[in-house]
Amino acid sequence: MKIVYYLPDVLNPFWNLVVSGIEQSAKQGGVGFEAISANHSDSLQNSQLKAFKGKRPDAILISPIDLKTIDQIGPITSEAGVPIIVIDQYIKANVTACIISGxxxxxxxxxxxxxxxxxxxxxxxxxxxxxxxxxxxxxxxxxxxxxxxxxxxxxxxxxxxxxxxxxxxxxxxxxxxxxxxxxxxxxxxxxxxxxxxxxxxxxxxxxxxxxxxxxxxxxxxxxxxxxxxxxxxQDPVTMGKKAFEVALKIIQKNPYEELTTIMPNLVTRANLS
CATH class of the missing domain: 3.40.50.2300 (Response regulator)
Structure with a gap:
């Protein structure tokens, strides 16, 4: 079993924390995992996704740079029987599930x-x-x-x-x-x-x-x-873990939530641990 995450930019610490959450869950579950960065290029991410079959994923996780990418690739992955779980965007069409922040x-x-x-x-x-x-x-x-x-x-x-x-x-x-x-x-x-x-x-x-x-x-x-x-x-680690959890449920044909919201918190010097 393998899950692939297409992220916008590996240099952005937020996305690195999302990757960390997925990685932790994948290791615990004994599931193969690969993260693919687009270096904040929508055209690169589009081409990466078009080549998804070469990665042989059981599920795709994605944080899209351009929402049009989902419109283009969604029907293709659906036809191939590969679910798409979107992280940090709420998209209604051509995806299986979404994990968002409040x-x-x-x-x-x-x-x-x-x-x-x-x-x-x-x-x-x-x-x-x-x-x-x-x-x-x-x-x-x-x-x-x-x-x-x-x-x-x-x-x-x-x-x-x-x-x-x-x-x-x-x-x-x-x-x-x-x-x-x-x-x-x-x-x-x-x-x-x-x-x-x-x-x-x-x-x-x-x-x-x-x-x-x-x-x-x-x-x-x-x-x-x-x-x-x-x-x-926000809680990017939890978002990553939740995305993995939802992907696993879909792969195993178990019930899952199409939309999951992780609530953020205000952090100031007064409550900074």
Whole structure:
């Protein structure tokens, strides 16, 4: 028995933790496992998936870079009798099951944190990830929570496609405009860390409240150090383990849940273990 996981980018610590969760479960169950990284290239991931038969998988796990990839490959894997379990995206068509994080709750928690910390109101910079369903959900709930408050304004929206280097470059460019702000929300930790790099490089003061989303180790270290105020911590290891569990149930033709949601938590210096 073999399970193959197609992930966006092995250099992103979040996806590495997902791999770790799957790996742990695969070893315990004596199941073959292979992780294939697309280095954040949708065309590479597409070609990798088209060659899936050469890997002889009993089930495919995937975190798609481009949702169109699922539309193209889903019918082919279905015809071959190979189930697809999607991790960190909710897709209704051409897949067997999905494992997602509670993005609506996470976005609301991020917004509430800014409101609690900035009692007199605030000017917020919002760094957005790719236009995927998971990012859209955290984005929508964050914006709804912030804009309900009379004294809060999102003064700048920056598109960084979930990429750390792009977030760094965009914030460097934004800081040149000389616009004051009190807080910065990034839709993943990678972008938050890129923004922090830019803020440090430009010696920005006073230091804003910076909130990320994922809960990767480097973000937790940044909270300890004080440059990151909080992160909405997903549980990628549990997501990986759950994806493996669902895949195994499908392979063994046992009942399974088509949608599993793993809830995130707000992590700050106060509750950081």
């Amino acid at each position: 993005n609506l709750r996470g976005g609301t928690a991020a917004g509430k944190y800014f409101i609690d910390q900035l009692s007199k109101g605030g000017r917020i910079v919002h760094i957005q990830a790719e236009d995927f369903e998971n990012a859209r959900m955290r984005r929508k709930s964050f914006i709804n929570k912030i804009t309900q408050q009379r004294d809060f304004t999102i003064i700048k929206t920056i598109q960084a496609d979930g990429n750390r280097n792009k977030a760094y470059e965009q914030i460097i460019a934004f800081l040149r405009e000389g616009i004051t702000f009190d807080g910065l929300f990034a839709e993943n930790d990678a972008m938050a860390l890129g923004a922090i790099h830019a803020l440090k490089e430009k010696r920005f003061s006073p230091w804003p409240i910076v909130v990320g989303f994922d809960g990767v180790q480097e973000a937790l270290d940044a909270i300890r150090e004080g440059s990151l105020s909080a992160t909405i911590a």
